[in-house]
Amino acid sequence: MAIPYPRFVGSEQPAMEAARMGTPPSAQSTPPVNLTQEELKKIAAYKAVEYVKSGMIIGLGTGSTAKHAVDRIGELLRLGELRDIVGIPTSKKTHEQAVSLGIPLSDLDSHPVLHLAIDGADEVDPRLNLVKGRGGSLLREKMIEGACEKFIVIIDDSKLVKFLGGSGLAVPVEIVPFCWKNTALRLREMFRDSGCVAKLRTCGEEAEPFVTDNGNYIIDLYFEKDIGDLQAASDAILRIPCVAEHGMFLDMATTVIVAGKKGVEVIHKK
Numbered sequence: 353m354a355i356p357y358p359r360f361v362g363s364e365q366p367a368m369e370a371a372r373m374g375t376p377p378s379a380q381s382t383p384p385v386n387l388t389q390e391e392l393k394k395i396a397a398y399k400a401v402e403y404v405k406s407g408m409i410i411g412l413g414t415g416s417t418a419k420h421a422v423d424r425i426g427e428l429l430r431l432g433e434l435r436d437i438v439g440i441p442t443s444k445k446t447h448e449q450a451v452s453l454g455i456p457l458s459d460l461d462s463h464p465v466l467h468l469a470i471d472g473a474d475e476v477d478p479r480l481n482l483v484k485g486r487g488g489s490l491l492r493e494k495m496i497e498g499a500c501e502k503f504i505v506i507i508d509d510s511k512l513v514k515f516l517g518g519s520g521l522a523v524p525v526e527i528v529p530f531c532w533k534n535t536a537l538r539l540r541e542m543f544r545d546s547g548c549v550a551k552l553r554t555c556g557e558e559a560e561p562f563v564t565d566n567g568n569y570i571i572d573l574y575f576e577k578d579i580g581d582l583q584a585a586s587d588a589i590l591r592i593p594c595v596a597e598h599g600m601f602l603d604m605a606t607t608v609i610v611a612g613k614k615g616v617e618v619i620h621k622k
């Protein structure tokens with residue numbers, strides 16, 4: 353059950369207060385129903401950072417929600433409320449952000465096991481399976497978040513779906529650029545029964561291929577129907593030689609923190 357914002361129970365209160373930049377609880381006499389999506393993302397992010405303790409090795413996620421968590425970790429380090437944190441960034445962009453905040457950084461080669469990672473997601477299904485990578489960072493995210501003892505996903509409630517692909521948005525697949533049209537065709541044919549459309553992700557006015565931090569392309573898969581057996585779909589995609597990784601994160605999240613208009617909910621994997 354979601355805990356409504358104005359009447360926080362125990363540890364729900366600090367995240368909300370901090371995220372609302374010090375608004376005292378007494379000023380929140382009516383439910384803040386007009387929270388923006390950005391505020392919801394920030395609330396989920398601040399709540400997740402409560403799980404970060406001094407001395408931890410932390411996976412730093414990518415995207416507009418994870419950005420709030422990285423900012424908060426930087427702030428707590430600056431205030432001396434966290435110490436001896438080592439961050440492992442999941443993208444070049446997050447690396448830059450963390451450097452600008454003075455967060456000490458390292459990598460998976462030096463730290464093969466992380467205590468915790470905090471990251472956003474594009475979709476979360478009822479089993480806490482995820483779609484990630486609409487920002488293009490899925491490969492490094494999967495490497496780093498797959499090496500964590502705890503993986504906390506932070507979302508606003510618009511990301512909750514009945515089945516992956518169910519929001520009508522894409523399931524991304526990162527591929528080696530060589531003969532990408534052939535890979536796109538193979539992906540489309542593989543999911544023909546689910547009404548799959550496979551599109552190369554492009555960017556800019558010239559619609560140039562979007563290039564990931566790893567120098568790869570992304571094929572976005574759009575599904576008309578439920579994909580069905582996700583593990584079988586994952587295995588089949590990964591068997592295509594040019595595929596580096598896909599954006600379905602199956603059975604990886606240990607906790608999902610959802611901020612919605614009625615409150616914040618912390619869902620732990622059963």
Ligand SMILES: O=C[C@H](O)[C@H](O)[C@H](O)COP(=O)(O)O
Binds near residue numbers: 416418473474490
């Ligand atoms: O590649 C991008 C990442 O997977 C993001 O974590 C994901 O797209 C969610 O991003 P946002 O928090 O901006 O919705």
